[in-house]
Amino acid sequence: MVLPDMLSVARKIFGTVNDRKLKPLRARVNRINALEPMMEALSDEALQGKTAEFRKRLADGASLDSLLEEAFAVVREGAKRSLGMRHFDVQLMGGMVLHSGNIAEMRTGEGKTLVATLPVYLNALEGKGVHVITVNDYLAKRDAEWMAQVYGFLGMSTGIIVHGITDEERKHAYACDITYGTNNEFGFDYLRDNMKYSLEQMAQRGHHYAIVDEVDSILIDEARTPLIISGPTDDRSDLYIALDALMPRLTDEDYELDEKQRSVTYTEIGTEKLENWLTESGTLEGSMWEPANISIVHHANQALRAHKLYARDKDYIVKDGQVMLIDEFTGRMMEGRRLSEGLHQAIEAKEKVDIKPENQTLASITFQNYFRLYKKLAGMTGTALTEADEFADIYKLGVADLPTNKPIQRIDEDDIVYRTAKAKYAEIVKDVRECHAKGQPILLGTASIEKSEILSNLLTTAKIPHKVLNARHHEQEAHIVANAGVPGAVTVATNMAGRGTDIQLGGNFDMRLEQEKAEQEEKLGRELTEGELSVLISQIKADIEVKKKQALDAGGLYVLGTERHESRRIDNQLRGRTGRQGDPGKSKFYISIEDDLMRIFAAERMDAVMRRLGIKEDEGITHPWMNKAMETSQKKIEQRNFDIRKNVLKYDDVINDQRKAMFEQRMEFMRAENVTDTIRDMREDVIDALVARTMPEKAYAEQWDMDGLSEALRNDFAIDMPVKEWAAEEGVANNEVAQRIRDGVEKVYEAISQQVGQEQMQRIEKQVLLQVLDMRWREHLQMIDQLRSVIHLRSYGQRDPLNEFKEEAFNLFYNLLNELRATVTRSLMHIRVQPPAQEQPRRPVPQAPQPKPQQAQPKQTPPIHETHLDPDTGMNEMDPEDDTPPPGPELHQAEESWANTPRNAACPCGSGKKFKHCHGALTTQKV
Incomplete structure (x- = not known):
């Protein structure tokens, strides 16, 4: 002591x-x-x-x-x-x-x-x-x-x-x-x-x-x-539907469910059954564990999660033929938000609504x-x-x-615990009836839509008038909350966290004025005069004062929690709805051993204690120790959730460093008047890397891959150079070959710039650089997502997944930078200009894509080659509607200089096809 x-x-x-x-x-x-x-x-x-x-x-x-x-x-x-x-x-x-x-x-x-x-x-x-x-x-x-x-x-x-x-x-x-x-x-x-x-x-x-x-x-x-901005991928509805049809056939022995960790996995028996069913239906060829079938295994796992972990009217609702996610903390619908990695599609298949294609990540960041x-x-x-x-x-x-402006007069009663949910609800209805009869406003807090509707049905059966506030009645939110302080009002609300509208005893003046003013104006068919409005204001204020006194005399707002939430904060926010600005009030939580929190964390122990004490099914037990036990359970969950968030952040911090570097670099490119020096450095880096790969420093001259070097120069730089002859010269070194290539490439690039025009070329360089950077960054994010989903397997080899992730992510980023240099160089080296047959109005350089698709403008000249590189990138949040390609300057390729191109060589236009199948076959063909 x-x-x-x-x-x-x-x-x-x-x-x-x-x-x-x-x-x-x-x-x-x-x-x-x-x-x-x-x-x-x-x-x-x-x-x-x-x-x-x-x-x-x-x-x-x-x-x-x-x-x-x-x-x-x-x-x-x-x-x-x-x-x-x-x-x-x-x-x-x-x-x-x-x-x-x-x-x-x-x-x-x-x-x-x-x-x-x-x-x-x-x-x-x-x-x-x-x-x-x-x-x-x-x-x-x-x-x-x-x-x-x-x-x-x-x-x-x-x-x-x-x-x-x-x-x-x-x-x-x-x-x-x-x-x-x-x-x-x-x-x-x-x-x-x-x-x-x-x-x-x-x-x-x-x-x-x-x-x-x-x-x-x-x-x-x-x-x-x-937060994820995403674009569409291939439609795989048939696979989701096929897997969904198998889920009802599973029995308890086919999977293991851990509600504490919110995880579910197939057992060996379940995996074997699933493999047989998929083979019979023709969905699967060969073993489930072959590399080609890894995607089917992933979606089978998501289908199982959709059926066993995600419950309708708790985690989501179906509204207007769409699966709408519910925020577990506020009970609100999260419009535009979708679960990733095929899980949302699995739930759509389960609920038999239209399945929207999966999305590819274009950009993402955590709130942290x-x-x-x-x-x-x-x-x-x-x-x-x-x-x-x-x-x-x-x-x-x-x-x-911070202290309150006036002392808190709210009375927080101890929790009361029942053995069954049935007994708990019966006692809640009885308590609500008594309080309603004496004119006390009551707010009943529930943890899910499903529970709020169970409670609503019980109150209806008991003939107790009430209002229900949950994601189904989202539009009436402010109105329902504004009237929750009227004497005798009974309001059933799902998770009152962050509602933002105060429950004022007697009613909310502003909401009432707005509503009654609109009603009177509609009735009269005109706006109220200043005098009429003044009378209305006086009437409403007087009525609210009378009702406020009635509510205060009845004990103020009574907040009745129908179960404990995982987070103590949500319970505290519910309690905080009563006793505002020194008003009296009361709060109390009714709990049963069958509630999710108790069932998962303490049901058996608590039930055994209550049986030993001889507590009957319809009897409640109240004790400060019960409050302490409940708080301990909540602390455990909060700590687990903190660990999850911290773990998410550790992985995202790795990507965040890369994201900041990429975004800062992008901003520098946009601020720069021209990026010619950057492009030149990239060209030289690509040449140096190419020479180092085909003519290694410590290798003998006869070990050099001059055929590979020659072909790479044709493909990547659209240029033929006598590199074999140079290599055959007496005493020539690889750095000398690299310098000759640099000089030759520089002359070609200078010629391209003169053809296009210096000013126009600078605009093209910037556009190409930004577009390629975006394209490569998107591909990088996709690979990072895939890496994240499998990196935990490294722990089986006694290696730390986070360290492994850091190393792999660094290697991927290093490859991204190399690919960026190579793609930008290749794209710009393949640009040529052919004067049009007749004078045409000059086209302005298009701007970046807007969020909404716009009407395409008629083209002045038919393009043969466009410098933008990814014609299928949409840039829409979560559920993409816009597939506008990122625009770039459209240029004609010169064809006069292509006559000597070998038939089996890559076409100089950059299409990736052989010359004989491209411009060698039909020189006016669009690529």
Whole structure:
């Protein structure tokens, strides 16, 4: 007992770590409050003029930190005048935490949206753009439109990034002082920008400062899923359907299911059965383990996962003939998101809906690595302390727990545990009936759509009116949540994490005004007059006050959790919906041993204890020890999920270094006026590598492969050189041969440049370089994906898969650079120009592909050879619709100089065909 006593004494003297973080903030709050009378005395024009004054002081060498107190006082006064809202002292403290690049943990209802205006305004003074990132389009739009009144009043512009806007709208939004948007859109825009062909087409202008709302949801929950922009591959619907038809024939002995690890594998018996069935149906030829059949084995595994691990109405729903994934943490549909590596197709086959082809990765990044691009990052949420270690480890973010504006009056009751789900639900319905009868608003939290609909059916049978909020009723979300605080309201919600709409006792004034105003205007067939609107506002406010008193008298909002979630944060967020701004409230969790969490982690032990104690099926047991046991189970799962995310990040860090190098190189190429020197270096590297391969330094002259060198020069450089004669000369060395080749190739390339025109050639060089770089990078990503899927097998040979992955990935990247040089050189050396028969208008160099397909323009002259190299690349997120090829300048090949080309040699046009089957057969044929 000595140690705890000493600790408590030390805390009283020195305060907790969190107290020490907050102490200096309180002193600054006092100084901001002292400025308030001065700000109130300023006219609107004088207050607005402060923005220009702050910018001038920054330009003169002042720091942001030195302006903080005055800037926060200006924002507070601006919010009072534009919104009628005044920042509380704790909100000012929250703003300071965010400005310092940390996470502010603030309870639900403490006004996080308003808190963000303080550091956003201060950091936007630098003019480098501030990003405010939320979890969905609705919140991004709502917060941007709401807070833009403050920013606009103080002379700053606000942009919004949501799904479905045009490239021009994106560019305009990013050019604003402050940009609101969702995590997905910011991440995808970064990837899209690095697929553009000119700086003018890029939307983002850097990663200066970002505030992430619901930071735990975005940086923790979604961190396991990388962002991927993909293009289509071959349609393999028949294979998915054939494998799906076999899954119902499997018995329990054919596979092993591990729900803890969320994994399922075939047993030896199951594998044998599957092999026989596939052979009988003609799907499989030979053994399953032959290299040619490895793809069938992979898809058979995915079909098994689709049937045994993914459940309808829990992991996904089927809506409008499509499989829509459900976010396990928020219960929302994730539109546009698809599972990779054929798993989504396996689920589509299982649900008998249209199967969309698999996608090939064109660009990808994890959220961890995207958000680490920002020079300064901050976040806010109601629940971050449980994941403080992960925030510090991955993002170098500290967490400050801010006090509430008013003391919390919520009562958190101990969990009550039942032996069966049936008994638990019966007790929940009984509890809801009693609370509903006395007019207490109730929020029932469930962990899946399936459970929310079971509960809804039970409430309907009990004749208890209620509303259901889950992915099926996504559109009514804001309306349902806004009315959840009305006396007697019963709301069943799937995972209340990050909903963003406060549950206000008595009802939400803004939502009611909007709804009733629209109803009256529709009824009257005209807009309400100022007087009529004023009467309506007074009526609604009076009604809400009466209803709020009724709800408070009944005990405030009652949050009833129907089971524990895997994550303590999600449970805490559910609890946090009640007791906002000092209101009374109550929370309680009902649990059964048949719940997923208990069943997987502690069912047998807990059931044995309850039987020994003589607990009947319909009796509940409550004890602080039960809460502790549940928390221990949740901690284990959280640690496992952290390990998974950390492992994903370790592998992605390997690729991230390569991605950054590739993207930076690409930006340099786009910024450069011309890339002629780079192209020349590439040519020389290719020649040196070719000579080193065919004329090794320590080999004798008779061992040199001069035939191979001669053929490579014809194929790669479209040039014939007497290399055999050079090799036969007395005392000639390979470096001398390399120099002669370089001189010869340089003369040919100079001639090509003169034919094309110097200015046009520089444009072509840049286009070809960027297109080849993109093509090779996509191929590299595909190989990396395949490597990731098999590298764990190296562990059977007592080797560390991560180290093996690093080594293999480095080798692949080295090969990518070699292939890049070779392809760029080969493409440019095969360009020739043939003057057209008559004068034609000059065609402009096309720009990079846009997100939506555009009408093709009529061509002025028929192209014989196009310099772009991959005519099938689509650049669309997840479910591609656009197969616009990356454009490039279209040039005619000269044919006069081809007469002496050997019939069996490669055609000089670069088609890859023999001359006799190409331009040697028909010189006007399109390649």
